[in-house]
Amino acid sequence: MLGEVLGILREHVGEDSEAVFVDATLGAGGHARAMLEAFPRSRLIGFDQDSSARDAASESIFPYIDRVRMEGRNFREMYLLGDEEGWPGADGILFDLGVSGMQLSTPERGFSYQEDGPLDMRMDPGGEAEPASSLLGRYDARELTVIFREYGEERYAFQIARSIVRFRERGGRLETTGDLTRLIRATLPSPVQRRMGTHPARRVFQALRIAVNSELDMLVEGLEGARRIAGEGGVVVVISYHSLEDRIVKRTFLRWGQEGSGRALTRRPLTPSDAEVERNRSSRSAKLRAFKMAGAE
Secondary structure, eight states: OHHHHHHHHHHHSOTTSOOEEEESSOTTSHHHHHHHHHSTTOEEEEEOSOHHHHHHHHHHTGGGGGGEEEEOSOGGGGGGGGGSTTOOOEEEEEEEOSOOHHHHTOGGGOOOSSSOOBSOOOSSTTSSOOOHHHHHHHOOHHHHHHHHHHHHOOTTHHHHHHHHHHHHHTTOOOOBHHHHHHHHHHHSOHHHHHHHSSOTTHHHHHHHHHHHHTHHHHHHHHHHHHHHHEEEEEEEEEEEOSHHHHHHHHHHHHHHHHTTSEEESOSSOBOOOHHHHHHOGGGTTOEEEEEEETTOO
């Protein structure tokens, strides 16, 4: 939804201004490069705890690197920018949530249910988070059911959780993404899998990724950090990919409005055009919401 992001920023941030942008999810640098190109006098601070993502972003934004500062931290720490001497306030803050195509296409990261690799799923492999294989190796059926049901909205959460625990009790170990995918396929009857309309492991993988990386807690903290560092009239744009994230963003923006922090720019979320979905199937679930801080019109 690059066009929608730039459209909102152009409407509310002067293209010739010395704007300060914060890209909370730098990834491969696609959004960052576009913002730097569209706003030639701007500077950008990009957050990403994944070192491989920062390396990829460095190549993408190399022509503008003198206007970029990279932070190898999670966006939950962006609030610290507000403590820096002379911090001017951000004119635009972007969150593009979820897992990146680069992470999905690297089997060693363990995010993909379509390619075999270690069952890891950590956004920061060198951090303190517990890999998915370890989580699946110690949680009981009740705990796993809660994760699959709440974070993945998986209808068959209990059946899958019970199969995982029984597999462990027989001495089995889930160490690769293929191990987990095969177990899920063996658990769910073929008619059920056909009715799902998607890969039977998709929701479980989503749930595990959220649990491993504490993504919902990080989003809540990150949004409050954004409110703290935004300048007067600053715009916060969030692209989410599933209902749990979107619900948090919607409720947060509603509360901010009630507290007098500003106003929502999107009464309902924007969604990708048919043309974008045709080009990029992974964008089909995207929802964009934006909020403008009080103080400038």
